[in-house]
Amino acid sequence: MTQKPGLEVFQFPCRSDNYGLLVFDPVSRKAISIDSPEEMPIIGALESQNLELTHILNTHHHYDHVEANKSLKARFGCQIVGAAADRERIPGMDKGVKEGDVIGFCGHDIHILETSGHTLGHISYWIPDSNLLFTGDTLFSMGCGRLFEGNAEMMWQSLQKIRALPQKTQVYCAHEYTLSNGEFALEIEPGNQALQSRMEQVRELRRNRLPTLPVSLQLELETNPFLRLDSAEIQKNIAMEGAALSEVFSRIRQLKDRF
Numbered sequence: 001m002t003q004k005p006g007l008e009v010f011q012f013p014c015r016s017d018n019y020g021l022l023v024f025d026p027v028s029r030k031a032i033s034i035d036s037p038e039e040m041p042i043i044g045a046l047e048s049q050n051l052e053l054t055h056i057l058n059t060h061h062h063y064d065h066v067e068a069n070k071s072l073k074a075r076f077g078c079q080i081v082g083a084a085a086d087r088e089r090i091p092g093m094d095k096g097v098k099e100g101d102v103i104g105f106c107g108h109d110i111h112i113l114e115t116s117g118h119t120l121g122h123i124s125y126w127i128p129d130s131n132l133l134f135t136g137d138t139l140f141s142m143g144c145g146r147l148f149e150g151n152a153e154m155m156w157q158s159l160q161k162i163r164a165l166p167q168k169t170q171v172y173c174a175h176e177y178t179l180s181n182g183e184f185a186l187e188i189e190p191g192n193q194a195l196q197s198r199m200e201q202v203r204e205l206r207r208n209r210l211p212t213l214p215v216s217l218q219l220e221l222e223t224n225p226f227l228r229l230d231s232a233e234i235q236k237n238i239a240m241e242g243a244a245l246s247e248v249f250s251r252i253r254q255l256k257d258r259f
């Protein structure tokens with residue numbers, strides 16, 4: 001049996017610092033939009049890449065993630081998927097999903113991970129056969145989302161689910177926050193060589209206005225302080241040696257909020 005080609009991703013800027021993301025089957029050219037941050041750039045990307053929009057998969061209900069749901073649905077008749085818990089908050093939602101559900105798309109399985117913390121209904125989408133993960137506002141490169149509705153314990157549980165996925169997974173996030181996240185990461189873990197070299201790369205990319213995403217989960221495990229709560233250097237620098245990891249998480253999140 002020959003293996004199906006993996007799904008591919010077209011990433012493009014939307015709004016001030018969001019990314020639009022079209023996940024597509026290279027054979028049929030059918031496409032999913034991860035969230036719908038802004039109508040015109042999404043339509044432009046579909047046209048330039050010759051893609052047919054069949055689904056919108058929403059990560060959460062914030063305005064900069066659902067703004068074009070209704071207009072894209074009216075134009076393309078696409079199906080809108082979101083967390084069952086957020087049915088009232090996600091415009092035009094057709095199908096509600098929860099932890100452990102699997103959606104089929106062009107012969108590929110898309111797994112739903114509940115990743116609450118930034119909001120209570122936040123979900124992430126994992127496509128194992130194509131090594132793709134879409135984390136919305138839960139995980140950013142070298143950072144994580146702010147806790148608007150959930151608490152530190154919830155977000156830490158969510159990040160542990162992500163931490164357990166295969167390291168070769170390519171992570172796509174909803175915002176380009178990498179440079180400022182990395183500056184904070186260097187404050188609390190200055191001796192991390194992987195972090196130092198990632199930051200050199202990131203500074204160069206941003207000088208040239210290039211995206212720092214996607215990023216491999218392996219590199220995130222080596223550089224993202226929110227996935228490295230067990231680092232002795234981090235614990236020492238924030239005076240929390242040997243503390244429970246959920247408390248270390250909470251402290252780092254507070255420090256980052258004030259950074």
Ligand SMILES: [Zn+2]
Pocket residue numbers: 060062118137
């Ligand atoms: Zn958000």
